[in-house]
Amino acid sequence: MSRMSLRIAIAALVASTGFGNVLADDDMDATLQIDQGSIMTSAGGDFVTAADRKRLDEGQRVMVTEGSKATLVYDNGCREELVDPGVYVVDEDCVAGILAPASGAAVAGTGTFFGIKAVPFLITSAAVVAIMLNGDDNNGAAAPAVSR
């Protein structure tokens, strides 16, 4: 069963008990946890310095400046980490992990896991050596003194 189908099924089941609206709305809200530095938020207008544990709605923007970090904690327990400087948009869907900032002002959509670390040193070091060894035959060094 797809994720969306499961959500619909659960929502229908819960709705039958009369408590559907409460749980469906809570899923989309998040709490801002300021981990480091200063964070600003915007509800469409000016950016304003945010307080820790501020509640955020879908569509609100979060600005993380250099040296700052924050976490969006969704009501379902899912956590999105905002570590790179940028403007982030609170989305209805939480994707656990490190979120990528929006490219501009557009909604980021589902988060992008950005935790892959590039470790190409073994390959790149060989490329660097090749760059240094290719060239003139004299290898850039003076001929040795001749002892006779």
Next chain:
Amino acid sequence: MLRSAVVVLALLFAASIGAWRIVTIWLADRWAVEDPVRALHWIDRHPTALLALAETQLDEGKLEAARITARKLLGVEPLEGRGFRVLADVARQQGRSKEALALYKISERRSPRDLKTRARLLEHYLQAGEHAAAIAQMDVVIRIAPERKAKLLPLMAQLASEPEFAAKLAQALERRPEWRSEFLSHLLSARDPRAADSTLSSLRRAGGLTDAEFDEWIARLMQQGRWSEAYVRWVGTLDLREGKLPLVYNGGFEKPVTGKGFDWRTTKVAGVSIEFVPDGIAPGNSAHASFRWRQVPKVNVEQPLLLAPGRYRFSSRVRASALQSDRGLQWAIVCEGQTVPLAASERLSGTFGWRNVPMDVTIPATGCDGQWLRMLNPAPTGFAQQVSGNLWFDDVGIKPSPHSP
């Protein structure tokens, strides 16, 4: 007479010896690199030939022979670092890495211009994660072999994708090596933006980034379409004492216009001049554009914006004195990279006192990551674009539309 003959013979013999010596040296020198075996036939302790032979043996995989030849070379020329380099190569290929490293370091000290030694040391430092040492090697190579710089700098920019390498690189850049500005240019052009982000962030934190370099970084981010990152980095330079950042920065022109980041920018447009001065009528500063009856496609002041998708209400106070043009001037908001405005205000002309000019704009959900706020001349190119008179504007601002959902 006999005595004279003996002397002559002795002289002839000495001359022959001398001539033979000259010939053998010439022949050995002639073949030292091309055919070291032949050269050593003439002089079996010829250092250049011994080195060439050792390297050839190494290339052919004859490690033990290379080692013996290298040791013979060092017996003749103890200060010849490249002999130690051959021994190091042998040790490395035989798996004795610690011994190899020690020998490479001796070679480095005795033959500081030997690129092969530096290449192997660089390889070691990169693989060992000794980034500072690796960068130091590259710095030396660039100085002793400038022809390598064109390829080495772009590779260094790639390596800077690794945050720890970038941090060490920033420290090296703080010392202002001669390749610094050329390298920063490569860095900003690198395909992987993480390289520039890591290095320039580290450099900025250490106070080693000049204002011009920072501005260039912001400009490149915007060129790459990374407006939100450009925005927050620019915001980091601001003194937001009230903890508030309006959607239009410095809309009242009370702060000096810097032309940087997401502040107002003045551009060169023939036929119009702009100044930010006390108005004399309204409190504080305002922008004053003066037109000299030339073709003006737009007023020479604009501001980049980072508006999220949604509906907004723009407003500005404006007054004019003898403002004449074919179709008036109008505020407009244009998506980055596009020419057709998303919205345009009423057209302004004539003489009038301070009044509010509103404009509603809707930012689409896609295809408009950043916007430009400009005052445009909607007349077609040509004489119709001629403008004269004076225009003042102030209190420029944008707020979410009261009718937004």
